[in-house]
Amino acid sequence: MKTNLSEKSLPFRVGKWLPSDQTILEKWLGDLITEVEKDKQPLLPVIEELKELIEDDPEIFMWFHVMFSEVPRKPPYNKNPEGGPQVRDYHLMLRLINRIMTKAPEFNETGLVGFPINAILDWSMGTTAGYAAFLNEKVNWQFKRILNEWGIFLCSADSKYVLSKDPRSGWFGADAKKAMPDFDQEFICAPAQPHHGFKSWDDFFTREFREGQRPVASPQDDNIIANACESAPYRIAEKVKKHDKFWIKAQPYSLEHMMANDPLLDKFVGGTIYQAFLSALSYHRWHSPVSGKIVKAYVVDGTYYAEAQSEGYDPSGPNESQGYITELATRALIFIQADNPDIGLMCIMPVGMAEVSSCQITVYEGQHVKKGEQLGMFHFGGSTHCLFFGPQVKIAFDMHGQTPGLNSSNIPLKSKIATISK
Template sequence: MIQGLYRLMIELTNGKWTSSLLRRFARSRASRFVVPSFARIYQLNVDEMEKSVSEYPTLHDLFVRTLKNESRVIDRSEDSVVSPVDAVIEDIGPIKETSEILVKGKTYSIEEMLGDQEVLSKYLNGTYMILYLSPSHYHRIHSPVDGTVTKQWTLGAKSYPVNKLGLKYGVRTLAKNYRVITEVKTSFGHVAIVKVGAMFVNSIETTHKGSELEKGGEMAYFSFGSTVVLLFEKNTFQVEAAIQTPKDIKVGEKIGVIHK
């Protein structure tokens, strides 16, 4: 029953007012009473948390928790691209010349997702990767590459579920949800890191300072589960051969290599 309540609360609520109320509750001191049960239901790895469960004063603090040093090992190979999040890689594929991608049998438009014609042209015929974070995942977002932020912008208002069912049956969730897009210039081309909200308007917070990003360095966090879409320019990225979707992945693990 409790698990069903959490699923209803986190995965199905998307209205402006209900989301606002839930957001306020998650940040309130009253929410501390559900922290232990949430950690238990979603089987959070308490051994890697920087604090014990009892030390989180609100549910929001638990969602955006940091980890102990060395909990994640970053692949430092010069040509590697690493996972920016703990997540499930749900889909990988080509971006068509028309800007379309096919995800769970549904067609999405990269043009609509990015909302910028000039930026879009770089990624036509490139590669996309979709990483889904459930409520149980560590919610901090790290840079998949070394590079310089050239542009960052926000689009969308409402946020609908972006889990497997949301991707399959939702209405253009990846292209319509509230999202924060960061474009990074690297030594091999540009990478767009699209952080897609699952619920709660403004549930994505950037944390990096300045324009320089280091591979594996923290750059943002989600409140609640969500999705990251990575976009690579044509002929710049090769997916790690061992990856078959769906694939559980952690921050810093190698997801592919670059082509300079």
Template sequence: MSDAIPQAVLEARYQRSFGRLAGYLPEDREAVEEWLAGLVRTAADSTQDWSTAVKRLDALIQRDGTVRQYVTEMIEQVPVNCAGPADIPQLLACLDHIGRHAPQYAPKGKRNFFPMSALFVHMMETEAGEVAFRLTEFNNALRDILKEWCDHLDSPASRTVLDKDTGWLSRDAWREFRLDDFDIPDPHDEYGGFKCFNAFFHREIKPDKRPVDPSREGIVSPNDGKVYRYAQVTSPDDRFWLKAQSYSLTDMVRGRERARPFVGGWVFQSFLSGADYHRWRSPVAGTVSRVELVPALMFSETVRPDPTAGTYSQGYQASVNTRGLVFIDSDFGKQVCVMPIGITEISSVRFAEGLQGKRVEKGTELGWFSYGGSSMCVLFENGLIDRFTVPNNDPIEGDPDGGAPIKVNARIATANL
């Protein structure tokens, strides 16, 4: 590991680290350090063979000198007074351990719901880490590990963390996450009737808690969350939103022709925290003309210093992260694209069945994120939006995390009729 860094500097860096401001990681840095030290000890004591995906990452590191160099260096560049793996075998052991366990509920301050974000938090701050998490083969190998973890979270073995004493169905969690607003399959069951952790995470909300805006001209939010920002775009290749970032319609929708209808239109981006409702819905009535999943980066941030990481980096992530594309030919005669974006271990974008070619109404479910917080973009074709009905946010000059709260199915804009 690299030389020690003053604690005050480490604390300041952690407070602007990926996920801390977004609520992914504990407010208390010492909680992360304690958790990392415990993870390394626990993983070292495991006698289990590594999972198939972890073994594949090990094989990649052994055969690919470039991957091996940057992964080695990002571990070595972590300050010596930070906890974490000391070498590649310890890193692999930690990844294997994470993939076998569902997140535990914990009170605010000490909680660590996002184990891979915590594992990588110091490595992502290093020069080598900036490169490593952009390496295609390394990123793909991490995606395979996340897929194994998601499979575990989809299995009955993962629901033990839902217990009513100290788990996600405990009294404290029930109050914090307003579980009275949600459909609990069997409130008397030990695990609430949920078949797995992910079934709990993307649980259904009671319809009366998210009524659909009834007006003809109303365009609704596809998700719960906070406004990140909305902006008008003048060309398919505009660099907008964040300075010095390649953030364009062409990058977002993967092609100039696809981007063309949205030139002169609007991009509306919002952010979902880990506690938000994670199913997303159609903002307009119309017909789904195209559905596409874009597997891409997961643990990469914008290169320039980002004092909020989890929020400033959202513009960058909309162009490079794993994301979904749902194009809707709306009843207004204009096109809308709903773009759910995966962030870190929350790269599981899942679509509702049979969307392609389907007629949808305003508020029809389009899909969900499995575990974690995420970001959502909605692109509106030129001429569709008359005005937005929620306040804009300025993540550059203002508070990047202080956007107005939005609720799924509630109006965010008025259409030109």
């Protein structure tokens, strides 16, 4: 495997959705298992549906047995840090998922778990059987139903309990203020009101910047490309192919699969793709990088827990599958005919990852948008996104002194990220 679990590295994985230290994550999972052992409540209907799908379909039944048996029984996989059992069968998996359906993510200074289902499946989804199971259309359809049901809770007033001033677990407590010291100044909120004025967990996570916080880079200059998300640069790829083996270690881009065989994809063959990832502690809306007309905009259903296979059992998925999931995960495609003729048709593709797969488009086909205007948002968090430019576009990127990769930092929303030349 690629990661030494005994090493103390960054406190979080990429984007701060899960802790880098596997011990922290497994401590969280061990606590959840303890809760479940005391919880005798029946499975919710949507979780019962997953149980029936697993048990009624012989192929899926086989995968959900084999994936847990394929997780090694030697350290560090055999037990959690408290000495308790690891998740070893789908029955415990179902009860754990059932338990989190009425829980919202708490802030934790040492190990934010913003992907609780991902944490439950952490080892099993990286096995050969897990690789197959989480590519299955019926499995993904049922997980979509589960996540939609969880989303109803996260949009309800009952989810506000984590928006408290609890020193450790509250999103407005002492630890959270250290992590987000400028929150009250940056975001629209009401600090004097309960829960800072937010109506739900989702209301908090889809918060908006205050006026003037993220000015648009060169609003009158169509040669300047603005950052579409508050995000950290991951990769710049040139001369991208229509087809490629996206499942191999390098995770190259494969346009036909990324764009779900859209008729417009040929305009981008041989062109450039820029990918950047979002942070759990940041901003989760998407904005137009250019001024232009919305040609087409829609959501493509896809996978939720598929990750690229690697040597050994990689604890970093889906974070280290950033390229791979662009071809498979639930994603939105928004094609924009730029006002700048030297750009022509471009595309922005927000990509959902694990629990964060609710892509809401807020623009309509035929609408003209100005650079920096909102296009849509992720719900319950954020993930990754790509910008596509055709082969005729001469583009020079400005990464603000960084090298794109998993260790890069956020470039502010609407800042300059590239310049177009004739």
